[in-house]
Amino acid sequence: MTYAVRIKKATGGTGEQTLLSCGSCIDASLSKIEENTHSFILKYFRKEWRILDAGCGLGRWLIYLSDLGFNVAGIDISSDAINILKKMKPELHLSIGDITSMPYRDGEFDAVLSVGVVEHIKDGPAKALDEMRRITRDDGLLILVVPLENIIRTFFHRPLCFLRYNISALLGIKLEFEEYRFSARDIMNHVVKRGWEIIDKSWVELTPPDRSYSLWVDWGNLLRDRSRSEPFSLNALGRLKKRFLTAISPWLNAEGIVIAARKTK
Secondary structure, three states: OOEEEEEOOOOOOOHHHHHHEEOOEEOHHHHHOOEHHHHHHHHHOOOOOEEEEEOOOOOHHHHHHHHOOOEEEEEEOOHHHHHHHHHHOOOOEEEEOEOOEOOOOOOOEEEEEEEOOHHHOOOOOHHHHHHHHHHEEEEEEEEEEEEEOOHHHHHHHHHHHHHHHHHHHHOOOOOEEEEEEEOHHHHHHHHHHOOEEEEEEEEEOEOOOOEOHHHHHHHHHHOEOOOOOOOOEEOHHHHHHHHHHHHHOHHHOOOEEEEEEEEOO
16 A cells, blocks of 8 residues: 655655755765665666656765766756755756656656655656656666555554544644655556556665664654764664564565666557
C-alpha cells in the first residue's frame, strides 16, 4: 500500500534544502555521506551520456555527478535553489521549471535521475514519469528514488500517523500534504504503467552505522543524537535498532527504494 504523510506546514519537497542551506552558504557534505544509492547510480550511468537531474534542489546529486565528470544538467521548481546553485557552480547547466512540464525537446537526454521528488506531487507521479519519458531518448534510462513504506513503517509509523491525524482533526489542527510513502509494488506499477521497463531495484539507506534517514526522520527525539551537528546522526538506542534491523534485512529499515528503468518503445 501507499500512504500520505501530512504535517502542520508542508515543505513542498524542500526539507533537505533546509538541512543543506544556511543563508547564502551551502553545506554540501550530505552528498559525501555514503549510501548505497551512490554505487547504484554509478553502475548504470555513463559519463558520455547527457543526464538530467529532475528536481535537483540545491544540487546534492547534481554536484556529486558533475564532480565525477558526468555530463549532467539540473532543473528545479525553486528559483531560490537554482540561483544559489548558479552562484556556487556557475558552470552547471540549470533551469527553473516544473518536472511535470519541462522545457526540453523530446529525447533530449540519455538518462534522467530523480531523487526524492515525485512523492511530493499530490496528484501522484504519473505526469512526472510521462514527462521524464518524453525527454529521454529511445531505450534511455531512468533512475528514480522515492520513500519506501517499509515493514516498520507499515506496522508502527503509519498507525501512529493516522492516530495523530485523527487527534489533530478533533483539535481543529489543519495538516498539509507532505509526501507519499510508496510500497515497492505500488511505485513499480506506476513506473511500468508510464512506459518504463524495470531492470533493477534496491533499498536506500545511509551505510554508516551511526546514521539513518528513516529512523532519524520517523522517530524524532527518541532516536536522534542531539549532541552531534551532523544530520541523521543516531543516539545509542538508534544505533542499536539500526544494527538489529539491518542484520535481519536492510529492507526492514530502508528509507527508500531506488529503481532503474529503461524507456520502452
